[in-house]
Amino acid sequence: xxxxxxxxxxxxxxxxxxxxxxxxxxxxxxxxxxxxxxxxxxxxxxxxxxxxxxxxxxxxxxxxxxxxxxxxxxxxxxxxxxxxxxxxxxxxxxxxxxxxxxxxxxxxxxxxxxxxxxxxxxxxxxxxxxxxxxxxxxxxxxxxxxxxxxxxxxxxxxxxxxxxxxxxxxxxxxxx
Amino acid sequence: xxxxxxxxxxxxxxxxxxxxxxxxxxxxxxxxxxxxxxxxxxxxxxxxxxxxxxxxxxxxxxxxxxxxxxxxxxxxxxxxxxxxxxxxxxxxxxxxxxxxxxxxxxxxxxxxxxxxxxxxxxxxxxxxxxxxxxxxxxxxxxxxxxxxxxxxxxxxxxxxxxxxxxxxxxxxxxxxxxxxxxxxxxxxxxxxxxxxxxxxxxxxxxxxxxxxxxxxxxxxxxxxxxxxxxxxxxxxxxxxxxxxxxxxxxxxxxxxxxxxxxxxxxxxxxxxxxxxxxxxxxxxxxxxxxxxxxxxxxxxxxxxxxxxxxxxxxxxxxxxxxxxxxxxxxxxxxxxxxxxxxxxxxxxxxxxxxxxxxxxxxxxxxxxxxxxxxxxxxxxxxxxxxxxxxxxxxxxxxxxxxxxxxxxxxxxxxxxxxxxxxxxxxxxxxxxxxxxxxxxxxxxxxxxxxxxxxxxxxxxxxxxxxxxxxxxxxxxxxxxxxxxxxxxxxxxxxxxxxxxxxxxxxxxxxxxxxxxxxxx
Numbered sequence: 001x002x003x004x005x006x007x008x009x010x011x012x013x014x015x016x017x018x019x020x021x022x023x024x025x026x027x028x029x030x031x032x033x034x035x036x037x038x039x040x041x042x043x044x045x046x047x048x049x050x051x052x053x054x055x056x057x058x059x060x061x062x063x064x065x066x067x068x069x070x071x072x073x074x075x076x077x078x079x080x081x082x083x084x085x086x087x088x089x090x091x092x093x094x095x096x097x098x099x100x101x102x103x104x105x106x107x108x109x110x111x112x113x114x115x116x117x118x119x120x121x122x123x124x125x126x127x128x129x130x131x132x133x134x135x136x137x138x139x140x141x142x143x144x145x146x147x148x149x150x151x152x153x154x155x156x157x158x159x160x161x162x163x164x165x166x167x168x169x170x171x172x173x174x175x176x
Numbered sequence: 177x178x179x180x181x182x183x184x185x186x187x188x189x190x191x192x193x194x195x196x197x198x199x200x201x202x203x204x205x206x207x208x209x210x211x212x213x214x215x216x217x218x219x220x221x222x223x224x225x226x227x228x229x230x231x232x233x234x235x236x237x238x239x240x241x242x243x244x245x246x247x248x249x250x251x252x253x254x255x256x257x258x259x260x261x262x263x264x265x266x267x268x269x270x271x272x273x274x275x276x277x278x279x280x281x282x283x284x285x286x287x288x289x290x291x292x293x294x295x296x297x298x299x300x301x302x303x304x305x306x307x308x309x310x311x312x313x314x315x316x317x318x319x320x321x322x323x324x325x326x327x328x329x330x331x332x333x334x335x336x337x338x339x340x341x342x343x344x345x346x347x348x349x350x351x352x353x354x355x356x357x358x359x360x361x362x363x364x365x366x367x368x369x370x371x372x373x374x375x376x377x378x379x380x381x382x383x384x385x386x387x388x389x390x391x392x393x394x395x396x397x398x399x400x401x402x403x404x405x406x407x408x409x410x411x412x413x414x415x416x417x418x419x420x421x422x423x424x425x426x427x428x429x430x431x432x433x434x435x436x437x438x439x440x441x442x443x444x445x446x447x448x449x450x451x452x453x454x455x456x457x458x459x460x461x462x463x464x465x466x467x468x469x470x471x472x473x474x475x476x477x478x479x480x481x482x483x484x485x486x487x488x489x490x491x492x493x494x495x496x497x498x499x500x501x502x503x504x505x506x507x508x509x510x511x512x513x514x515x516x517x518x519x520x521x522x523x524x525x526x527x528x529x530x531x532x533x534x535x536x537x538x539x540x541x542x543x544x545x546x547x548x549x550x551x552x553x554x555x556x557x558x559x560x561x562x563x564x565x566x567x568x569x570x571x572x573x574x575x576x577x578x579x580x581x582x583x584x585x586x587x588x589x590x591x592x593x594x595x596x597x598x599x600x601x602x603x604x605x606x607x608x609x610x611x612x613x614x615x616x617x618x619x620x621x622x623x624x625x626x627x628x629x630x631x632x633x634x635x636x637x638x639x640x641x642x643x644x645x646x647x648x649x650x651x652x653x654x655x656x657x658x659x660x661x662x663x664x665x666x667x668x669x670x671x672x673x674x675x676x677x678x679x680x681x682x683x684x685x686x687x688x689x690x691x692x693x694x695x696x
Contacts, residue, residue: 025379026365032373033364039290040327045356052360053377060380099379103367106386107374117387174351 004073006084012156013149014068014088018061019159020152021096026053048173051166058163064095080132087132089145094128217436217582218557219519220304221427222574224273224442225499226266226316227538229528230259230549232489232496239464242496245504246551249523252559254597256552258568260630261527264547264612265539266318269526269571270442274299274322276575276590279611280686283618287318290325292618294693298588300575301329304438305584309430313338314442315409315419319526323440332430335362339422340414341406407451409444416445416453420502424509431515438582442526445499448537452494456501459494467659471534474639474648475542479534489531518557520581524571525550541612543628543637544660548610554598556581567602568630569595570609607631609682615641621687629679635660636675649676 030053037046068088072081080087102120105111135142230236233243235250236257262272263279271277271284271291275298282291291298299322301310312323313334320336327333335348335358347366348358366385367376376382406413423441430437445451452459466486471479480488503523510516528547529538538547552569554577572592579586580599594600613625624641633655639648651665651672665672 022379026377029364029367029373029375029377032375033377036324036373039293039296040324048356049360049364052357053365056361056365056378056381060378064380096379099383102386103375103379103382106382111386117390170351173354173356 004077004081005069006072006081006088010084010088011065011069012153013085013146014092015061015065016152016156017089017092017149018064018096019057020155021093021100022061023054023057023155023159025100026057048169051169054159054163054166055170058160058167064092068092083136085149086135086142086146089149090132090135091128093145093148094124094131098124098127217307219431219436219515220308220438220522220578220582221519222300222440222522222524223503224270224314224319224440225446225503225523225525225551226319226442226444227447227527227529228496228525228551229546230525230551231528231546232493233551235551235553236549238493240460240462240493242493243500244497245500245507246523246553248504249507249521249555250553251562253521253523253553253555254559254563254565254595256554256569256595256597257564257566259524259550259552260548260568260570260608260610261525261550262571262610264527264543264610264626265614266316266526267321268611268613270316270319270322273524273526273571273574274301274326274440276300276572276588276592278572278591278609278686279613280609280622280683281589281591281689283690284322285613285616285618287614288321289618290321292690292693295589296325297329298590299326299329300440300578301326301438303575303579303584303586303588304329304582307435308438308582309433309435310438310440311426311430312440313423313426314440315340315414315444316442316447317409317411319442334426335359337362337412337414339419340412405451405453407445408449409447414444416443416499416502419443420506424506424513427510427515428513431513436518443499446492446495448492448529450488450491450495452491452498456494456498459497460490464489466532467661469532469659469661472542474642474645475533475535475540477534480536485531485534485536488536492529492531516555516557520557521553521555522574523551523553523555524574526571539612539614541626541639541642543610543612543626545635545654545658548628554595556598563597565596565602567596567604568606568608573600605632607678607682609679611683619690621691622683627679627683629675629682630654631675631678634671634675636665636672636679638676638679651675 030050034046037049041049068080068091072084072088075081098120102111135145232238233246234241235243235246235255261269263269267284267287267289268279271282272279275282275291275295277295277298279285282295283289284291301312304310309332310330311332311334312330314320314323315336317336323330323333333355347361350361351357365376365378366381376385406415427437427439430439466489468482507516507521510519527538528550530536530540530542530544530547532544532546533542535542550571570592572590573595574592575588575590576586576592577595577598577600580594593606596602608630610628611625613622615624616622627638627640629636633653635652635654637650639645649665649672650663651668652660652662653664654660
């Protein structure tokens with residue numbers, strides 16, 4: 001069973017891409033809200049909101065990573081598992097990126113009717129598969145994705161401990 | 177004297193630490209449980225129905241029987257017949273209710289603007305003080321902005337989606353004792369409210385929320401229900417019946433506290449989209465006569481056709497009848513549970529609604545009577561008879577009147593006066609001001625907007641700063657022309673000039689006060 005999953009060294013770059021995209025988006029939105037929160041919240045309360053955000057980001061990153069790992073385990077190994085840092089990275093960029101795009105399009109009212117949304121999901125998946133295929137064939141694209149994953153890994157040293165502390169804070173608030 | 181062993185000491189210390197942690201981590205619990213105060217003070221319940229025009233209530237003589245329950249409630253209340261909102265839409269109108277200040281003083285001009293920072297402590301919750309258990313709830317997210325701004329003065333702040341249909345992604349209830357959980361998930365991460373940032377804070381939750389909400393709204397069964405059963409405020413779905421039942425349960429909860437309660441409940445209904453339940457869906461199939469009013473040249477197109485406006489008016493009236501029935505049920509429940517016996521109930525609205533001159537809504541440039549005239553009824557504990565007050569009054573009068581009702585010496589700034597019937601003088605010559613200024617910066621001089629002065633029988637309306645419009649006045653005689661059909665600004669120039677001077681002097685004085693306070 002263990003052989004059906006990629007190795008940890010292949011998983012970490014994909015997780016780091018997901019984390020940077022999800023935490024990064026949230027950080028920008030957090031700064032957007034900050035000026036309003038300063039009107040009525042203390043710094044401690046704002047820190048608690050940051051803790052909720054951080055835990056949510058960790059969960060969404062892990063859920064998407066889990067979906068990719070499940071796909072890697074179920075699909076033929078050469079489709080995803082063998083070159084997970086590259087193909088998984090391409091899919092991570094596409095899936096997380098499409099979520100950011102959907103949020104943006106909804107705000108500018110360009111998302112279209114609900115009936116088209118399955119097409120959106122299908123389109124994102126096809127684009128992700130195409131990107132991962134291109135990445136494995138076109139060296140510069142592949143190297144760019146792998147490079148991104150490697151470079152982003154350093155952020156995990158900040159983001160993951162931050163999320164662990166946040167979990168402890170929130171558990172304390174829930175339990176007491 | 178019993179000696180404490182080391183083990184006992186450890187237990188006591190742990191319990192003390194635990195108690196302190198609970199209090200620190202659960203501020204709402206700590207703040208609700210205070211030492212009892214003097215028992216003589218009545219509970220205060222303020223109910224704001226959003227967008228309820230007094231001119232559509234049978235209570236005030238409207239041609240349709242839209243408010244039989246309010247009529248009944250009026251039998252044991254003080255009824256204000258010339259009551260005005262300070263503004264034409266929620267943000268400035270609510271800010272005036274809560275601060276007792278004119279719009280040009282508090283400057284919550286644009287839809288998501290708070291009141292000026294130095295007025296943050298100038299609010300009815302601070303006025304009530306810690307001797308009251310202060311509870312606040314609104315379904316209107318513009319009003320929610322102020323509840324957040326006045327957060328430090330509110331003991332129990334119910335999230336807007338309380339009593340609503342639960343979007344499974346609104347995760348605030350994961351930790352219901354933590355008010356920050358709702359703020360974190362329901363406002364920020366899921367991004368349902370978009371008050372002060374347009375995007376969801378979490379990309380994944382925001383995407384899922386879009387799917388859930390839009391999928392819900394377009395489900396055929398829900399689409400049908402939306403026509404008749406379920407109401408929507410642009411952010412979440414709810415049933416008025418459940419909201420009012422929730423309010424009553426909340427009141428029962430806070431009435432059990434040692435302190436009297438001070439409740440502010442600002443409901444979305446009867447704001448559009450109008451969603452009367454089936455019971456009310458066939459009312460008013462009549463031929464109500466509405467005076468013809470041509471499209472107003474200063475309003476923004478597109479203009480609605482009279483037939484369309486008539487249709488909107490009918491559904492609005494049905495919706496008022498619907499929420500009036502729910503209000504009646506709430507009052508009956510409060511009477512049955514004994515809460516009403518020691519509660520001062522204040523019923524009002526933040527602004528009205530227009531169905532004339534080509535305009536449907538309230539945010540337009542036109543500040544005609546249906547958008548400014550709002551209901552005000554005050555029931556004092558033990559009151560059994562009706563008292564009618566015809567002197568002009570304003571929503572800014574609420575704060576000083578509350579101070580009197582709660583017997584509190586207040587040094588808060590206010591543009592209001594003590595209401596007649598509760599100690600105030602009935603001043604028929606009093607000037608009343610209202611304005612719309614959403615295009616103005618909060619801290620700049622008021623150059624663009626519509627400004628209104630009502631004094632004695634006359635009403636002056638000034639349109640200024642709009643594209644192609646500068647210093648255009650309209651003057652109406654409200655006694656002989658309550659429908660505001662005949663502009664007298666040319667034929668009664670002396671009155672128009674006198675009122676212009678008074679209006680502009682008051683506005684400019686407010687400008688100077690704001691600008692000098694800002695410089696300090």
